[in-house]
Amino acid sequence: ENVLKQRAVWKPRARPDMAALENQKWVFVERPGTGGASESLFRLESCPMPPPLEEGQALVGSYLFSLDPTIHNALRGPAGHSLTDQAGKSGYYDFMRWELDHTPSWMLIGVVKESRNAELPVGSFVSTFAPWQIFNVVTGATVLDCSDGVLPENHLSCIGMTGLTAAKPILKYARTKAGETAFVSGAAGATGLVAAQLLKAQGATVIGSAGTCEKVAMLESLGMKAFNYKEQGTLAALQELAPAGVDIYFDNVGGETLEATLEVMNDLGRIIACGAISQYDVPAEKRYGIKNLFHVVAKRLTIQGFIVSGDQFSAEETTEAQKMLHDALLNKTLVDKVNVVEGFSCLPAALIGLLRGQNTGKMMVKIPEMTNPDLEY
Numbered sequence: 413e414n415v416l417k418q419r420a421v422w423k424p425r426a427r428p429d430m431a432a433l434e435n436q437k438w439v440f441v442e443r444p445g446t447g448g449a450s451e452s453l454f455r456l457e458s459c460p461m462p463p464p465l466e467e468g469q470a471l472v473g474s475y476l477f478s479l480d481p482t483i484h485n486a487l488r489g490p491a492g493h494s495l496t497d498q499a500g501k502s503g504y505y506d507f508m509r510w511e512l513d514h515t516p517s518w519m520l521i522g523v524v525k526e527s528r529n530a531e532l533p534v535g536s537f538v539s540t541f542a543p544w545q546i547f548n549v550v551t552g553a554t555v556l557d558c559s560d561g562v563l564p565e566n567h568l569s570c571i572g573m574t575g576l577t578a579a580k581p582i583l584k585y586a587r588t589k590a591g592e593t594a595f596v597s598g599a600a601g602a603t604g605l606v607a608a609q610l611l612k613a614q615g616a617t618v619i620g621s622a623g624t625c626e627k628v629a630m631l632e633s634l635g636m637k638a639f640n641y642k643e644q645g646t647l648a649a650l651q652e653l654a655p656a657g658v659d660i661y662f663d664n665v666g667g668e669t670l671e672a673t674l675e676v677m678n679d680l681g682r683i684i685a686c687g688a689i690s691q692y693d694v695p696a697e698k699r700y701g702i703k704n705l706f707h708v709v710a711k712r713l714t715i716q717g718f719i720v721s722g723d724q725f726s727a728e729e730t731t732e733a734q735k736m737l738h739d740a741l742l743n744k745t746l747v748d749k750v751n752v753v754e755g756f757s758c759l760p761a762a763l764i765g766l767l768r769g770q771n772t773g774k775m776m777v778k779i780p781e782m783t784n785p786d787l788e789y
């Protein structure tokens with residue numbers, strides 16, 4: 413029995429049925445300008461199948477591509493997403509650099525189609541960082557445990573990097589007390605949805621913001637208070653829904669939303685700075701300038717930034733978070749929602765779709781044919 417409800421709420425294009433797959437790749441050809449990112453920053457190209465495998469290699473067919481807002485930082489590169497060039501100043505900025513005229517590499521789940529590596533058996537699902545290409549040769553990847561009804565989709569979503577992005581900082585920094593009030597922005601997105609459910613399970617009253625009425629209704633059905641930030645200003649909504657103020661803010665959005673939340677934070681409140689999606693596609697000099705940062709001093713707030721894969725979390729903390737998410741998924745106290753877009757040709761459209769709020773839960777692009785053992789390629 414599957415524990416995940418498949419959703420395909422948004423399909424940008426019809427996908428032709430494929431009996432056989434030829435290798436293709438996406439090439440990153442242009443950085444975003446003042447107008448922001450668009451699908452035309454990428455070009456789809458045919459490419460040859462990899463040569464016969466050498467010892468230690470496996471041929472992996474891409475099955476699920478992870479789409480993440482932070483890719484928009486990689487599009488701008490280290491010189492483009494900050495007021496000064498950050499090259500060499502932080503591991504994050506050095507990593508978040510996609511080079512022009514290259515096929516970018518990002519997280520994906522694939523199926524091992526051929527193998528000369530005993531640790532990567534044919535037919536297994538693996539997660540790896542690999543180029544945006546239909547077939548790749550890898551020498552190392554993590555084999556996924558898909559027993560107990562756990563799906564590859566879950567491994568990309570609530571029990572994978574996305575779930576950990578919520579769980580690790582909440583376990584370490586939220587210091588949630590039962591009865592406190594937590595606010596999660598971007599709460600119907602991949603990370604926000606896990607964060608909201610975890611904070612609620614810890615005993616907080618959770619308020620979530622999202623950009624459509626359908627997303628608000630979904631959050632309410634999971635026991636959150638919720639509002640549509642496009643219809644009601646964040647400050648007014650928080651004043652109404654959190655009359656006693658906010659103790660914990662899980663910030664996915666940044667900018668004006670962070671400024672509004674600072675107004676209603678309680679003394680000694682904790683802000684987990686997860687991301688700033690409202691600002692990624694805006695040139696550095698035009699980003700929103702927050703006017704009330706003195707509240708951090710006056711209210712003695714903690715703003716804690718983090719990078720999920722960074723060394724601020726120990727191996728034990730990561731294992732604890734993984735186990736908690738896995739258990740919660742299996743005992744159904746954590747609901748996973750994924751937004752599957754089918755077809756390799758949809759990768760750039762799905763990436764742009766994140767900024768337009770077209771996803772509910774984890775955005776991923778799937779090549780469904782890849783699980784067919786008789787697939788020709």
Ligand SMILES: NC(=O)c1ccc[n+]([C@@H]2O[C@H](COP(=O)([O-])OP(=O)(O)OC[C@H]3O[C@@H](n4cnc5c(N)ncnc54)[C@H](OP(=O)(O)O)[C@@H]3O)[C@@H](O)[C@H]2O)c1
Nearest residue numbers: 577601602603622623664686687688689690718719720769
């Ligand atoms: N620190 C880390 O290690 C780490 C790791 C992964 C992700 N993150 C961050 O976590 C945040 C969420 O990422 P995700 O992968 O879970 O993506 P996501 O939330 O599934 O997708 C992005 C969502 O953000 C909302 N959004 C887009 N533009 C917005 C705007 N201008 N103002 C408010 N909301 C906007 C949209 O929903 P609406 O319909 O609600 O607008 C959209 O669906 C991002 O900031 C990301 O960078 C951080």
